[in-house]
Amino acid sequence: MKVAFPLIGQRHQTLHALPIALEVSARHPDVAVHVSCLTVSHLELARSLATLYPEARVQFDLLPISAKLRRRIEQHGLRVVDRLIGLFASRRYFRNFNSIIVPEATSLQLRRMGVRRPKMIWTGHGAGDRAIGFARHLGKFDFLLVPGRKVEQRMLEKGIIRPGAYHRGTYAKFDLVRRMDAKRPKLFNNNRPTILYNPHFLRRLSSWPEMGHQILDFFARQDRYNLVFAPHFRLFDNHREEGEALKRQYGHLPHMLIDPGSHRSIDMTYTMGADLYLGDVSSQVAEFMIRPRPCLFLNAHHVKWHGNPDYQFWTLGPVTENVSDLGAKIENAFETHPRFLEAQRQYVLETFETLGDEPTAPAAADAIVDFLKRAA
Structure with a gap:
C-alpha cells in the first residue's frame, strides 16, 4: 500500500x-x-x-x-x-x-x-x-x-x-508539540503578564482591520503587560511587507514581540507561553484552552453571537465590541476568570477528548x- x-x-x-x-x-x-x-x-x-x-x-x-x-x-x-x-x-x-x-x-x-x-x-x-x-x-x-x-x-x-x-x-498537532517541547525559554525577560493578540485573517471576521493598530498602540504606550502579536499565519502571508513594517514600528520595544508568520507562530510557542488570549475567531483559542487561562474576545463586527454555535468559544471569557479602556477590560478578564474556568475545562474535553498529555x-x-x- x-x-x-x-x-x-x-x-x-x-x-x-x-x-x-x-x-x-x-x-x-x-x-x-x-x-x-x-x-x-x-x-x-x-x-x-x-x-x-x-x-x-x-x-x-x-x-x-x-x-x-x-x-x-x-x-x-x-x-x-x-x-x-x-x-x-x-x-x-x-x-x-x-x-x-x-x-x-x-x-x-x-x-x-x-x-x-x-x-x-x-x-x-x-x-x-x-x-x-x-x-x-x-x-x-x-x-x-x-x-x-x-x-x-x-x-x-x-x-x-x-x-x-x-x-x-x-x-495530532499536540503530539508534535509534546515532542518539540517544551521547556521553551521565557518569551520576555521580565515578570509582567503576557498577552497574546491573535486576530483571524478574514476581514469580515477579524478584529485586525477595525481594532488592530489601536491595540498595538495601547500596548506600546503602557508598562504593565507584555504583548505577543502573532496573528493567524494567513493574515500577512500574501502581504509580507505589511508584517515587516509592523516589526520595524514596534519590534524595538522590549515588551512587545511582533511575529507576522514565523515557525513559532504555528507551533504553540505563544499559546503555551501567554497568560491571556486576546482575539476574535481563530481556532488557536481552542489550543490555548488546553491549559485554561483568561480570554478576552473582540467582537469588532457587532455580531449577534449569543446562542450561535459558530461562536461557542465566546462563552469562555468576556466579549467586547470596542477597545476603549482596554487596560480595564484586560484587568477584568483576569479578575473574572474563575467564573469561566469550569466552562473552559469542559470545552477542552468536548473539543479534544484530551488534555494534550497523551498522543x-x-x-x-x-x-x-x-x-x-x-x-x-
Missing part, C-alpha cells in the same frame, strides 16, 4: 497532518508513506519536524511545478490558484497512490482532474467553532478524522460523516490503515 500526504496549504497546516504520516510509517512498515510539498522551504520544514520521529521512514517529494511558480510562492506567499496549479501539474504523481491524506479541502479538486482511484482522507487543521469547519463539501472525503465529541456531533447532524467512515479523538496520532494512523484495508 502506498499513501501520499501532500502539504499544499500554508505551513501552519503541516503540524496537523505530518505527525499522522510519521505514525503510519512507524507503525505500519508495509505502507509506503510519501510527504510532498510545493516549495523547497516547506519540504525542509517537514524534514526537520520528522527528525522528532526517528522511527519513521518517510519519502519526501517536491511536487512537479515550474521553477517560476515555486519562486513566486517562496517570495510572495501561497494563493489558492497556486494550490490548484500544483494539483493539476501533479495529477500523474497522485494517481500512483492508494490514498491521499490532507489537512485541507482544496485537494478534493483532484477528482475533477481525473485522479479518482485514491481514497481521499481528511485530517483537518484546527478545532474551532466557525461554520467553515462544518462545510458540506467535507462530506466528499472517504474518511475523516475529527478531534472530539463537539465536532463529531455537528458533523453527524449535517450529514458530513457517517459511521465507519471517520475516527474521533485526533489532534492521538497513533490511533489515527491505525484507523486510516484499517479503513484502507477494508476498502481495498
Whole structure:
C-alpha cells in the first residue's frame, strides 16, 4: 500500500497532518508513506519536524511545478490558484497512490482532474467553532478524522460523516508539540503578564482591520503587560511587507514581540507561553484552552453571537465590541476568570477528548490503515 500526504496549504497546516504520516510509517512498515510539498522551504520544514520521529521512514517529494511558480510562492506567499496549479501539474504523481491524506479541502479538486482511484482522507487543521469547519463539501472525503465529541456531533447532524467512515479523538498537532517541547525559554525577560493578540485573517471576521493598530498602540504606550502579536499565519502571508513594517514600528520595544508568520507562530510557542488570549475567531483559542487561562474576545463586527454555535468559544471569557479602556477590560478578564474556568475545562474535553498529555496520532494512523484495508 502506498499513501501520499501532500502539504499544499500554508505551513501552519503541516503540524496537523505530518505527525499522522510519521505514525503510519512507524507503525505500519508495509505502507509506503510519501510527504510532498510545493516549495523547497516547506519540504525542509517537514524534514526537520520528522527528525522528532526517528522511527519513521518517510519519502519526501517536491511536487512537479515550474521553477517560476515555486519562486513566486517562496517570495510572495501561497494563493489558492497556486494550490490548484500544483494539483493539476501533479495529477500523474497522485494517481500512483492508494490514498491521499490532507489537512485541507482544496485537494478534493483532484477528482475533477481525473485522479479518482485514491481514497481521499481528511485530517483537518484546527478545532474551532466557525461554520467553515462544518462545510458540506467535507462530506466528499472517504474518511475523516475529527478531534472530539463537539465536532463529531455537528458533523453527524449535517450529514458530513457517517459511521465507519471517520475516527474521533485526533489532534495530532499536540503530539508534535509534546515532542518539540517544551521547556521553551521565557518569551520576555521580565515578570509582567503576557498577552497574546491573535486576530483571524478574514476581514469580515477579524478584529485586525477595525481594532488592530489601536491595540498595538495601547500596548506600546503602557508598562504593565507584555504583548505577543502573532496573528493567524494567513493574515500577512500574501502581504509580507505589511508584517515587516509592523516589526520595524514596534519590534524595538522590549515588551512587545511582533511575529507576522514565523515557525513559532504555528507551533504553540505563544499559546503555551501567554497568560491571556486576546482575539476574535481563530481556532488557536481552542489550543490555548488546553491549559485554561483568561480570554478576552473582540467582537469588532457587532455580531449577534449569543446562542450561535459558530461562536461557542465566546462563552469562555468576556466579549467586547470596542477597545476603549482596554487596560480595564484586560484587568477584568483576569479578575473574572474563575467564573469561566469550569466552562473552559469542559470545552477542552468536548473539543479534544484530551488534555494534550497523551498522543492521538497513533490511533489515527491505525484507523486510516484499517479503513484502507477494508476498502481495498
